Amino acid sequence: MVEFESVQCAQKAKAALNGADIYAGCCTLKIEYARPTRLNVIKNDNESWDYTKPYLVRRDRGKGRQKQAILGEHPSAYADNGYGLACPLLPLTSNSRYKLTSVDVPDMVSYPLPQSSPSYSGHAASPVAMVSGLHPSKMNCTRIFNLFCLYGNIEKVKFMKSVPGTALVEMGDEYAVDRAITHLNSIKLFGKRLNVCVSKQHAVIPSQVFELEDGSSSYKDFAMTRNNRFSSAGQASKNIIQPPSAVLHYYNVPPCVSQDQLLKLCREHDVPGFIKFKMFDAKPSSKTISGLLEFDSKTEAVEALTVLNHYQIRIPSKSFVGCLGS
Known part of the structure; x- marks a missing residue:
């Protein structure tokens, strides 16, 4: 079953596709209206997909016998050693209800699959x-x-x-x-x-x-708070969800802030300082800069992120909320 945004959209799809052949002379589509008026999709995988909720990530249901794959392994399958690649890109139509704001939103939204953990499996029953x-x-x-x-x-x-x-x-x-x-x-x-x-x-x-x-x-x-990062499809699509690491990505920092000033900020807040620093090239018109900070260990990076993420950097007549991410 497929749910459309409106009855009119369903009627147009039925008129265009009912009786059409997927391949020349075979696989003729037969389309009828369904009794249910709404579909309740709880997960996004090869059996169901809610195009208004890209965060319904796919979940494996155990290691039972697998069906033979016609085209082999899916490119987004889990890697044997853990994190793997991102799940399939989710197309969003131009008038999708999931687009909550008027800002430009990418046409595709992707969420990485969660890392397997021996201490946790299944689905949370509470938010x-x-x-x-x-x-x-x-x-x-x-x-x-x-x-x-x-x-x-x-x-x-x-x-x-x-x-x-x-x-x-x-x-x-x-x-x-x-x-x-x-x-x-x-x-x-x-x-x-x-x-x-x-x-x-x-x-x-x-x-x-x-x-x-x-x-x-x-x-x-x-x-x-404006610092929540999943409040719209546009925001969510920019988040690269991954486990903590020794390297942090910083952004929304004023161009006048130097490496020494960032190290001083770490000392003033009693968190470990980074050992390597990289600033990305910015456009001449850019009002902020971004880059990478490498710490001696993952633990030190997590401590710095916990304390300094969203720290407000003040310069004359302006203030910037600097953000960090793994």
Whole structure:
């Protein structure tokens, strides 16, 4: 079954395709109207696809017997050693309902497949992740946002008073939780190892708000922040979702900021400094610059990202919110 955007679109498709041959003289299409008025698609794979929701990534259903492939392996199949390539590109029509803004949006949206993990499999049953192993004096709501926003929109973050070093993170959907668990579970951060799992709660409630060790609030609502990176198809298509690494990509930095100033910024915020620096060539009219920062280890890069992602760099008469990503 195929759902169209309107009855008129379905009528046009039926009129054009019903009775047509896929190949000359054979494979004649027979098209009828279906009884259901809406289709409920829960995943994007070779059996179903929702063209309005590119984030419904494909999920393997076990290693059972596979059907013989007519054309061999799909180019987006998992690599034997982990991360693999991106999933198929998803075409978006020019009048797609998924395009939420008037800005120019690429015609194709792609999401990488999640990395396989021995500690987690399946699909999150809640849009809330529970994170434990947080450093009591170096982690707060904003720093959790800086780290988790790479894998999906963040709605709310709340530290649990009854369980020190533990926080609940409400994300945009269950698939964002899946990506966060896949990439952030068991990483080391400020000398402690994070444990990221699915919470039994389906929403974060701002109850028992208290003050953290750094003086900030134990609860923060990020639903309206402009720093969420998956709020439209255009934004989502620019995100390269991948596991933490020793190299960070920085962007939206004013051209006057030098390598030494970035190193000074690391020292002032008590995070490790980078060991290699690369600035990308920018157009003469560009108001910002971007580049790469390589750290001595993945852990040092994650710590720098957690603290400095979205740091506001102020210059006379202007301010820039610098962004980092793995």
